[in-house]
Amino acid sequence: MDEDLATSTDAGFAGLGLRPELLRALADLGYEEPTPIQREAITPLIAGHDLVGQAATGTGKTAAFALPLLQSLEAGGSDSPTALVLVPTRELAEQVSQAVHRYGRDLNVRVLPVYGGQPISRQLHVLRRGVDVVVGTPGRILDHIERETLQLDAVRTVVLDEADEMLDMGFAEDIEAILAETPTERQTVLFSATMPPRIDAIARRHLREPLRIRMGRDTSAADALPTVRQSTYLVARAHKTAALGRILDVEMPTAAIVFCRTREEVDEVTESLNGRGYRAEALHGGLSQDQRDRVMGRLRGGSTELLVATDVAARGLDVEQLTHVINYNVPSAPEAYVHRIGRVGRAGRTGAAITLAEPREQRMLKAIERLTGQRIALEKLPTVTDLRARRLDLVRTTVQDAMSADDLDRFRSVLASLTDDADLETVALAGLKLLHEANGGDVDEQEIPAIAPMREREDRGRDSRGPGSDRFDDRRPGRGRSGSGPVTRVFVGLGRRAGLRPQDLVGAIAGEAGLPARDVGAIQITDRFSLVEVPEADAERVIRALSHSTIRGRRPTVRRDRPNH
Template sequence: MDGNGHETESVAFADLDIEPRVLRALTDVGYETPSPIQAETIPPLMNGRDVVGLAQTGTGKTAAFAIPILSKIAGGGRKPRALVLAPTRELALQVAEAFGKYAAHLPDIKVLPIYGGQSYGVQLSGLRRGAQIVVGTPGRVIDHLDKGTLDISELDFLVLDEADEMLTMGFAEDVERILSETPDSKQVALFSATMPKAIGRLAQKYLKSPVEITVKAKTQTAQNITQRYLQVSHQRKLDALTRVLEVEQFDAMIIFVRTKSATEELAEKLRSRGFSAVAINGDIVQAQRERTIASLRNGTLDILVATDVAARGLDVERISHVVNYDIPHDTESYVHRIGRTGRAGRSGNALLFVSPRERHLLRSIEKATRQPLTEIGLPSVDDVNAQRVAKFGESITENLQSEHLDMFRRLVENYARDNDVTLADIAAALALETRDGGFLLTPDPPAGARSSGDDRPPRRRREGGPSFATYRIAVGKKHRVTPGAIVGAIANEGGLTRGDFGHISIREDYSLVELPDDLGRETLSALRRTRISNVPINIGVDQGPPRQRGSARSGGRGGDFGGRRSPRVAGRGRS
């Protein structure tokens, strides 16, 4: 199907005049047939045309521009010949990794990601050694241009990936400046999920008679699969999963994680907590894979911890649940994952774990699948304990039917007589032998309770949204900062999205910003290195009492990102 909805002949990568060594790399990773966006985009880019592609994440657009660039780029030399701009460090790393995979047989091609949150030293070393392909976030690219450490005067290719997101995050000025410093002769590819007027103006100004391509992702999910999500911080995911496994009634389950090492680690932790779990990943030999799947099929194994690649082609009717322990970064992966359940007309269940900073990925999934996910709460201590007591009773009932019961009854009766102990005490002692003293969970602390010495800021929960905490940053009115600059800098350095921001109150020499109250240590460490208007923000907990912090609607040019209206994001963020 082409961009206009017409049927197209099925083509293979081998039909697209791709450089043989790139084609070999595609074969190595198992690619045979291009996706619609790839089939429509690769030919015009190979022919030197500019391209505007309207495509959602998950349609395969990275390969759509990476393959022709690698097929045409000249190896050697120190100056970059291709620059890819991406709105977030996660996407920049993802794109750079894809380029590296497709360039596996091109030894002269070096790929370098440059983004906020990574030290300049690593990036400066890479630029000095020479990189033909640079993948970067706009703010960090501008920083290198200002320092004179990045020379884009000889670019042959420029890609704007997720251009609408870049403009939404306040990078319009950065993107235009970067475009203005590139050669007029360059070839440009612009990819965007939507086509707002700002993107149209950008394309009209900087692209030469571009070919316009529109492809929609095939992201339909089965109607017989119940889809739910649980909002939980990264640190509590294992405990949350444990509670879900104890409370949820399931036949067999696949738990998806992102990496091979995570499959082994999580499976081991689940086994230590008494669950029948086995890891399956790309390093598992075929014979072992077949034994594992057979165990899952015949009921001797209940839980499989897998990566996307390892689960391909897996079809076991007994799988009643799919858990996305790590949320996928694209909607296609989500659809493929949950398609492992609800087979052969049976009903299925899909559960997605979402941390506060990953809610933008949840929204992308709901938007692309046009099917909202239902939020559930963490199973309570009472729920878990009730299940443990019920299962304890079931095990007693089952063992009462054992043929060995008479022998053990005589042993217990003899012990009771010789030691003057009640049968109930003996039964309790035997139960304790197989179950430690922590058989029942202790109650959760009351909501809002804190341990002494907890210096986290007070929480504010937006109705139907996350719990926020107030942080203080050392830039304010006198630095001429805007809400857009604050959002752009913090979002890119901390891997956050616009939905992760609450009230922003800009004061004379500092600002107050509401962010999710469970920011991890790694995120805060990255944010402490952030600069806005070349000033270190020195982010930290706001220690002032509420009356000193002021309301969200007072003091400067603050905006409310938590309400229905978002302020226009202006200025330049730092990434």
């Protein structure tokens, strides 16, 4: 077995010119053959070329840039880092850092993840001792540069990972400022799931005759998801938790990830599912790395069947036995949908991707269909009758499976004593009743109201308003926000004098509080302070997160706005 693995590894990764220490690490990790992005990228990166790669989550791009980065690394040779990797989130910073450490363990590589929400004193201590590779979020990296605690003049390689995500979070100017601190004669590598014009503009400004590799949209969309069953259910917000439980009862996944937008939503859904009898675990940025590792260990070990997570916390995760990905909300960006459901379609695995959509989110589903080139089937929510039938079917299949067991003889004496007073059919029916009750018994739930698809509602609306009208209803889209609920203004004690920009606030709120950038409302920046609108339901979470974060190198005063500033 070991000889087969070594031969396969030598034929695959050794052919790319990697040093023996890296080949040993790859063999020990069980890596046998490079993925397409690794095969295309590693050799030119080792040769020193700049590179632009379009690659989605799950294609192996971390190893594609980490292995060449380690190939030429002289670990411990300098107190200042020789490689810098910029990532959009603290979760990804941890994951990339761990990957670099695993690949470079025989090289004694010194890797430091740098991100907000972690005590800066710990990062300062490690930086003073010296590091080889820094992996961090733009805001915290710039923070260290301004404090003069991170010197980048020795950097030979810069990697921009998930570049489109960093720009969406408002880090464009931070990236420009960071690159200005690195030597001009450096190798620059850029990976992005999508290639909008602004990404191409960064590549033209900062990369020198880069090699371009495209494995993103085609791989992450239609071609990568042929075995994933995609479906959506229309449900009002008030009934979403009940709908989720009912869908899970019918689908019965072996292992599933339920994606939510916020930490609070993750906790609420987790509690609800556990109350329904599922073994569900929460995974979000509020957990320590040890806690996240234990959660993932229980999921992979089978003691947990449902993982309820935010995008940030779940980025980069790959679970072999995953059968279902469930979107508790429609993702705000079509690319995010592709990244999520790609987890269940990796390596030719089959599975299901299910989305719970509120009526106002139907147009977002159309945008996803345009990106993937695939139709998302609109399904009817299971009724109480459907659920009762499913549970009876579960009883039947459970008994059928038990009938093939080879240890049934020990129950013959019990059966004989029971049939002394009752016929065999009555005994069997009583056993089936007990098994049915152990599986939840008869369903005693209210029916969930059905919602007509948007097209039907539009048609009815035109009929009622007369010819020529194409309005859907009387709602108006919010400015800068996706929801229509109440908002509140948050006071942040930093303003123009501190160099604060709107994107700094949006990036901090998205990165630290987990609030989608599209849910951030109007921003007003004065000389001394700033005001930002956020949903009322998320205000306290945003205040807590920003109060423990640094923005533009400072920890601001953050509170609810008081009028008459």
